[in-house]
Amino acid sequence: MSIKIKAITDPPSREELSNRLEKVRSLMKEQDLDYYISFNPVNIYYLTNFAFYVHERPFILIIEKEGVPKMLIPKLEKGHFESRALCEIEFVIYYEFPSRKGENWYDYYQKQISSGAKVGIESELPIGIVNKTPGEIIVSDIIDEVRIIKTEYEIGRIYHACRVVNKGHKVLLKKCRPKTLEFALYKDVTDAMTSKIVQDIPNANFRAVDTTGAVWPPSISHDPHLIPHIFAPMEEGGPHVSIVSAQVDGYGVEIERSFFLGHIPEKTIKPFQVMLEARALAYNMLKPGTIMSDVDKAVRSFIIEKGYGDYIIHRTGHGLGITGHEAPFLAEGYDRPLEKNMVISVEPGIYIPGLGGFRHSDTVLITETGYQKLTKAPETIEELTIPL
């Protein structure tokens, strides 16, 4: 039963951001923390709408139990922050990295936190910053935890981002022919997605935009994390494996397909079918309450039973949100139930050296009663065999 989702392209409201902050503070309260320190640019973007890349000048968000959060930031980034952030903030400005003695970032940073305080930090916080943090340190990924369940606003943004990758994938299947070069495909697909992004979101923040469109031709499609040669030619037959992903003004999604050009080699029919069945089996389990590791176990058992156990090289899926790769995970060892408004990829894969890779991936929303695919592309072997 499909629910109606409205694609959103507007920036987040102040209320959306302050609700996110309240969720973080509610976990701080549960864990009895006086402060929470965020350095991960993704987490800072989530709470402020300010996107940046990490370099030697630290940007640190300091959240106290109550009051306006503080942003420790180098002088020359203040205007940038103000132009993009959509939340209340108090600035703590340092001049440069490095600065004169007594005026470095950590001199200002340490003044913001009382030495007896209980201070929550991300497990990603670099030791160089941990060592400058006063108080009793508690590693707890609170913001990452809040990000796992998407708000209605985020779902609308993610749904829009899925339309962007749908378009990219359509272009990819249209342009991909034997002898087409990787580089040409990459350009056509990323140009198509970038054009849609700037048309739909004229004020998109290019610090939070990224697009990828690539195909692993059959000779390398069994090795899904190789970076293909930029002048690699596409080949007749298959399976080729596509990856089309995008971070669309802050929201990251993906769509991937195994497909064929012209003809289907006889030996690929069975693994393709097994992949489709493993996928159907995973989808059938998707609903609130299902333990995520159980999905991966069921998929593994099925693929092993069909004789392809040696060709499993990754878990069944991962979360998506601001990034295209994050918690939660459809993986053994991740014994947490699915919940409404999680967004995950579903992508069981079989990778056979000498034959190729068999994997479809979609970006999927967990709903009250089950799931809804947010990305859309052909799925069957017939639909995915492009006539030459």
Add this chain to the structure above:
Amino acid sequence: MSIKIKAITDPPSREELSNRLEKVRSLMKEQDLDYYISFNPVNIYYLTNFAFYVHERPFILIIEKEGVPKMLIPKLEKGHFESRALCEIEFVIYYEFPSRKGENWYDYYQKQISSGAKVGIESELPIGIVNKTPGEIIVSDIIDEVRIIKTEYEIGRIYHACRVVNKGHKVLLKKCRPKTLEFALYKDVTDAMTSKIVQDIPNANFRAVDTTGAVWPPSISHDPHLIPHIFAPMEEGGPHVSIVSAQVDGYGVEIERSFFLGHIPEKTIKPFQVMLEARALAYNMLKPGTIMSDVDKAVRSFIIEKGYGDYIIHRTGHGLGITGHEAPFLAEGYDRPLEKNMVISVEPGIYIPGLGGFRHSDTVLITETGYQKLTKAPETIEELTIPL
């Protein structure tokens, strides 16, 4: 006196990489370390030629005092590593993130390091990994230290990368006219650079390629770290400020200019002149032995004396190498002498709200007797005023 530099586009030899490793080991020995742990993808690339982005599945390089270094890596990245790395390596493979109890990355990781060992780590190492690291932990940025002085090979690669940004900047000045949109400039400049990169390095690794070409029109050029609106139009007059930077198959460089379209507003002539003089003053000090903070102090004093002290918002320069932004720094508080074969930017700036930004940046090599600019573009106000 200019020295002859040969542009290099070949991948590093095994010898180049093993010499880098030897320098790391020599610092490990000085600091009496049994192991060194690297997680920073830039440092791992420096030693292995394997480029990747950090996500939830850790990649960790484990360097013991002697013997072949070990790479802890998820199963599906092994083929990727083998296809790009150009050094000897021993693999430590874990299946997935997360994995079944007892089979997680840290279970394998901890077995590699004896509990009584002295273990050097990067100050960027995330606390979540520090807390899983056995032995006595010593924070010491050894690989970052080695990277500060470039090898002949790196200088050749950097020189080639400079040719790429020179080309990008030429295209930028050619295409930039009043009403040209930011987005169009960005596309023209990055396309020109990407084309040159793939022509010169057909096997370039796109995980280590990135290009940027942008202009801050006069209405925002006083705020150099804003991200311009993608449909911002260029304006008549100036100063506009360009940023053209690229990571060219692993090597990051930049070139930046203040320039004018059509006419030079009267009030901009003096600050432009002061910027040029501050820059000349910095260049005159560039030679081995000069304390880097002294360059920044001299530049600051000069700009203050000329009446623009309130409009300094950043240091005089930063290092470049694999990244476009790294140690060493021409900054107060950085009291280290310049050495032969450092590569730095020289970019004193004056930023006046309502008037604009005044900054040229070049990528510069420190030589035995002084310096050599590796980037090339017009410098004077006359050359940088484009007739309409």
